[in-house]
Amino acid sequence: MRSLDDMAHEAKDKKAAIGPDIDLDTYSLESAMHADVKNLKTIPEEDIERMTLTGLDVSEEGRAGTYLQKDATAVHSGSNIDGLEIIPIKKALAELDWVRDYYWKLASVDTDKYTARVRLDLQDGYVIRVLPGKKVTLPAQACLYLEKEGFNQNVHNLIIAEEGSELHIISGCASASHVTRGLHAGVSEFYVKKNAKLSFTMIHHWAEDVVVRPRSVAIVEKGGLFLSNYISMKPVKSIQMYPTIYLVGKGAVARSYSLLVGSPGSELDVGGRIYLQAKETRAEIISRAITNGGNIMSRGDIIGEVSGVRGHLECHGLILNGGIMQAIPELKGLVDGVELSHEAAVGKIAQDEILYLMSRGLTEEEATATIVRGFLSVDIPGLPAPLKAEIDQAVELSQKDVM
Amino acid sequence: MLLIEDLQVKIGNKKVLKRVNLEIRSGETHILFGPNGSGKTSLLMTIMGYPQYKVTGGKITFKGEDITYMTIDERARLGIGMSYQRPPSIQGLKTRRMVQICANNGVDVDSLAKEINFSDFLDRDINVGFSGGEIKRSELLQLMAQKPDFLLFDEPESGVDVENISLIGKTINRLLERDVHATRDKSKKQLTKERARMGLIITHTGFILDYLTADKGQVLYNGALACMGNPIEIFKQIKEVGYGECVRCVA
Numbered sequence: 001m002r003s004l005d006d007m008a009h010e011a012k013d014k015k016a017a018i019g020p021d022i023d024l025d026t027y028s029l030e031s032a033m034h035a036d037v038k039n040l041k042t043i044p045e046e047d048i049e050r051m052t053l054t055g056l057d058v059s060e061e062g063r064a065g066t067y068l069q070k071d072a073t074a075v076h077s078g079s080n081i082d083g084l085e086i087i088p089i090k091k092a093l094a095e096l097d098w099v100r101d102y103y104w105k106l107a108s109v110d111t112d113k114y115t116a117r118v119r120l121d122l123q124d125g126y127v128i129r130v131l132p133g134k135k136v137t138l139p140a141q142a143c144l145y146l147e148k149e150g151f152n153q154n155v156h157n158l159i160i161a162e163e164g165s166e167l168h169i170i171s172g173c174a175s176a177s178h179v180t181r182g183l184h185a186g187v188s189e190f191y192v193k194k195n196a197k198l199s200f201t202m203i204h205h206w207a208e209d210v211v212v213r214p215r216s217v218a219i220v221e222k223g224g225l226f227l228s229n230y231i232s233m234k235p236v237k238s239i240q241m242y243p244t245i246y247l248v249g250k251g252a253v254a255r256s257y258s259l260l261v262g263s264p265g266s267e268l269d270v271g272g273r274i275y276l277q278a279k280e281t282r283a284e285i286i287s288r289a290i291t292n293g294g295n296i297m298s299r300g301d302i303i304g305e306v307s308g309v310r311g312h313l314e315c316h317g318l319i320l321n322g323g324i325m326q327a328i329p330e331l332k333g334l335v336d337g338v339e340l341s342h343e344a345a346v347g348k349i350a351q352d353e354i355l356y357l358m359s360r361g362l363t364e365e366e367a368t369a370t371i372v373r374g375f376l377s378v379d380i381p382g383l384p385a386p387l388k389a390e391i392d393q394a395v396e397l398s399q400k401d402v403m
Numbered sequence: 404m405l406l407i408e409d410l411q412v413k414i415g416n417k418k419v420l421k422r423v424n425l426e427i428r429s430g431e432t433h434i435l436f437g438p439n440g441s442g443k444t445s446l447l448m449t450i451m452g453y454p455q456y457k458v459t460g461g462k463i464t465f466k467g468e469d470i471t472y473m474t475i476d477e478r479a480r481l482g483i484g485m486s487y488q489r490p491p492s493i494q495g496l497k498t499r500r501m502v503q504i505c506a507n508n509g510v511d512v513d514s515l516a517k518e519i520n521f522s523d524f525l526d527r528d529i530n531v532g533f534s535g536g537e538i539k540r541s542e543l544l545q546l547m548a549q550k551p552d553f554l555l556f557d558e559p560e561s562g563v564d565v566e567n568i569s570l571i572g573k574t575i576n577r578l579l580e581r582d583v584h585a586t587r588d589k590s591k592k593q594l595t596k597e598r599a600r601m602g603l604i605i606t607h608t609g610f611i612l613d614y615l616t617a618d619k620g621q622v623l624y625n626g627a628l629a630c631m632g633n634p635i636e637i638f639k640q641i642k643e644v645g646y647g648e649c650v651r652c653v654a
Contacts, residue, residue: 356490356493357493357504358475358479359475359479360504361476361480361507361549370504371493374493374494378495
């Protein structure tokens with residue numbers, strides 16, 4: 001049998017199935033080492049500002065724990081709660097045997113050159129695990145920060161919700177304000193075990209010439225719930241991701257929500273794919289995208305493999321100030337008795353809605369902003385209030401760019 | 404005060420209003436009758452300022468200002484508000500927020516909603532999946548928050564169930580400040596004289612006449628105002644002999 005490293009070597013020039021191809025050699029792998037950050041409040045103010053935009057709370061009040069990585073270095077990592085483990089993956093691989101049961105068990109190293117790169121040039125990443133039966137109601141936070149110009153950051157994350165546990169994670173990715181160019185490649189593997197509940201909210205805040213290639217795979221066991229939210233509303237050169245979720249146990253549920261804003265020069269190719277592989281599983285993929293000059297490809301794919309499963313897909317796109325919006329919903333039923341549906345719409349803001357609000361006293365600009373905010377305000381059932389507040393804040397901040 | 408002089412309006416190439424003249428004095432409420440397609444909604448939408456209703460002649464004056472070519476929001480801020488028959492729904496905009504928008508914030512939405520039996524709808528997206536009657540209550544709630552000086556109602560009774568019809572009638576009555584009661588300082592007559600709120604109400608069923616004493620009735624027929632008089636008398640005529648006869652008899 002070939003080793004994972006062999007497979008990675010063979011795939012190191014393999015283009016991704018979709019999205020613009022990136023020349024990895026034009027990015028640097030040499031990073032300045034960063035010192036440990038004991039107290040998050042000692043981080044320079046301008047960095048805190050950027051990190052805060054992706055949900056990181058440096059006071060750690062109201063957070064169950066924190067992982068912070070700058071470029072290649074895990075600078076802060078720790079849990080404030082018994083039963084919740086937050087460990088840098090390199091340390092975990094060196095010290096904990098059980099990590100090997102999860103590492104590269106869902107994602108394939110030879111998916112494309114980005115997974116191969118993460119395998120061959122792993123810098124760090126986080127392992128977040130909540131122990132059986134432990135319900136952590138405060139969100140755990142993680143931030144992957146790009147500080148060096150032209151750097152290629154390669155991370156690998158493992159998220160494990162043990163049987164009957166509950167965990168909410170807010171994971172931000174941002175670049176420092178002086179960074180214009182960079183490449184972020186990330187592999188994430190999610191394990192939602194029997195009757196566990198995991199929510200994962202990812203907020204991206206990159207720069208105009210940053211390329212982003214996340215590769216995520218999740219598995220949800222019997223009675224488990226996986227809620228995956230993705231928010232990208234800031235300029236970025238190119239994001240391409242198509243995370244996959246396997247519902248393998250009876251009654252498992254997955255919901256995926258994405259809120260996207262495409263600025264001029266940005267190319268967002270974002271999708272979600274869910275396999276319904278066990279009885280009574282349910283899936284929902286909802287995306288709201290606005291382009292004001294960017295190029296957005298909103299994909300979704302639900303595959304029903306067992307009778308009686310249900311799935312719904314919804315891609316709504318608005319074109320505000322030029323740009324291209326493409327919605328590509330796909331459904332596949334492999335047996336009798338699956339119930340899958342989709343709804344896709346691409347359009348502009350309806351004039352009658354603007355006029356209605358103007359007749360209540362708003363100016364045309366205020367009316368447009370109100371409609372845009374409404375369009376991006378999706379009710380996400382099961383999301384704790386602090387995470388909802390983070391999403392609302394991101395939507396609020398995006399207003400200025402969109403208008 | 405509202406003064407409409409010789410107003411002509413087109414939608415696209417179609418003339419929808421020809422030479423309309425109308426005066427509503429401060430404190431007055433008028434009822435607008437007319438068969439389907441006679442231009443009633445067009446008249447209200449033109450007063451509100453909807454751009455697809457192109458004014459090709461004439462003039463609209465409100466509070467002494469020429470508003471003929473003002474934008475909708477300018478008119479709203481000047482004190483004109485409308486209850487729509489079929490307003491659009493807006494995804495993600497909570498009814499609660501919409502009511503705050505109407506009031507320009509600083510309003511006790513919950514207690515207002517209670518008055519119009521609409522508390523259960525505040526956290527729903529505005530007009531999304533509302534029934535005809537729910538839309539009417541939502542529209543009234545918005546006007547309660549907006550407090551315009553001149554209120555336009557487009558068939559406020561359509562689709563309202565029997566249970567809520569008197570609530571709608573009484574609320575409109577109150578919005579138009581017609582439910583005055585004598586106080587220690589002022590007589591009913593004096594209060595009525597001081598009233599400034601004005602209204603223009605489209606009705607097909609005449610239900611509103613059971614709840615308020617309107618000052619005048621108008622019949623809009625074929626794009627022109629054809630007769631003016633006591634609204635109860637006009638409504639009686641219409642019921643007995645139909646719009647055509649009604650217009651002929653008065654003209």
